[in-house]
Amino acid sequence: MLDLSVCKHFDFRSDEYRTLFDLADVTAFQHPIWQDAMQRYLQHFPEVEERTLQMRCKTSGCLVGVVPLVARKKLGATVLEYANMNLVDYALPTMHRDIKNWIPDPDFLSKRLLETLGAYDVLRIKHMPVSDPAVLRLFPTGHYQKADFSAYLTELGPDYEEWRAANISKSERKHRDKKRRAMMREGDWQMQRLFDADQIRTAMDHLRLFHKDRYKDRPGEDLIQKQVTFDFYLDLACQNAENGFVRIYQFTYDGEIVAVQYGIEHGGRHLMLMMGLDFERVGRYSPGLLMTEDLIAECIRDGIKIFDFTVGDEPYKLKFGTRQLPIYTLWHTHSVLGNVGLTVAGAVNRTPISERLRRWVN
Incomplete structure (x- = not known):
């Protein structure tokens, strides 16, 4: 009992x-x-x-x-x-x-x-x-x-190219490759995982700003605009980036931060919590799709088995071979x-x- x-x-x-x-x-x-x-x-x-x-x-x-x-x-x-x-x-x-x-x-x-x-x-x-x-x-x-x-997740494997071929249609792969080539012709796109507290603070400020611009016309409350909630995520990242529980990435284009992704990881499962993008600067290149591909490739290299998009029925999630939860x-x-x-x-x-x-x- x-x-x-x-x-x-x-x-x-x-x-x-x-x-x-x-x-x-x-x-x-x-x-x-x-x-x-x-x-x-x-x-x-x-x-x-x-x-x-x-x-x-x-x-x-x-x-x-x-x-x-x-x-x-x-x-x-x-x-x-x-x-x-x-x-x-x-x-x-x-x-x-x-x-x-x-x-x-x-x-x-x-x-x-x-x-x-x-x-x-x-x-x-x-x-x-x-x-x-x-x-x-x-x-x-x-x-x-x-x-x-619902929530959405995709099962990863040991090889990124094999996973991509199995989970993304040929026409969609062709579309994304075209976008990536166009972006790379006009600028330098880089992804960096952050561990330094000062870099994390700078990235989080950008994430908050990107969120505010993107969600200003959407229903519901953007909680990250509340200082107490913003500090919750910021402190969690600063204290746990080194141990790997928080995985925070910034994406730069010609040296300027244009995207930030915030996730947590445990037991070989990466959970994507927040994403912020500068659509005015790079929106024409489908940056959300490209950065998610880059993140999945990184997760596969690190031996992560599941990429979890968490809750929400955003249509883009269906473009990564996800199953519905x-x-x-x-x-x-x-x-x-x-x-x-x-x-x-x-x-x-x-x-x-x-x-x-x-x-x-x-």
Whole structure:
């Protein structure tokens, strides 16, 4: 059986969490480095209360599960959710692969879990890349809702040219080669992986500016324009470029920075988080396609097995031999108010409704 508890300041840098992380089927978003940085990020939001769930073997005390949760009020309801803060593309509980061995009676455990987590109306874990039965054993009355967007990834191999021939059509390869030749005739295109903190800061300033120009007419919020979020990514890169967890690249054209790509890597999987381009300067050369090809070639040279474009249905992702990864949200209600809220949330996704209600869902 499991012993359950909730704490506000779990030590994600501890040896026991690292051991659990190595025994769990999770992603770089559950890595001790990322989770530790997220915990510091949460301190900038006093309206958010940390409720990190710990699961331990009742006999040995061994840590077998951790779910970083936060509680906050939305339209009078208490929403308990994964500590996502719109920065986590893949939200997963960090659970031992054999967690089912510690859940012999899901109904009893569910009651104990609800007592442990404290008062809430709705629990949700959004951006789950799997509909994991083990999680539903914790919440037997919960359910998964498939998102209206997906993630995309491509399997790499040992040879770049072979991968390119197998995953990109001949006509598309010809088109890109033509663009690259035209670009190289008129200037010098260079890619550089960054490790120096000063260079990273300069590149991040460019990334922020490129983002602002590119996304100014798009719906939604460009979080990197918020200083606290920008500092989160900047600090993460400056502290973890050397150890390889963060991989940040700049692309220059005739010595000027025209593109920046920011990703994280773990277990042979590169996750692309942000890309910024100077479309005014190099847009006519399809720079997004060319820089992504250069990045994939670099990943293959480094032995990385998967290039993950993460969430979002941008059409360009389909041009790299990607497969689609469905995304889910786990919902669990714990009150009449929660049931009403979940019904409203469904209506929000189907009809034009006030932005205030839409923010409750998101």
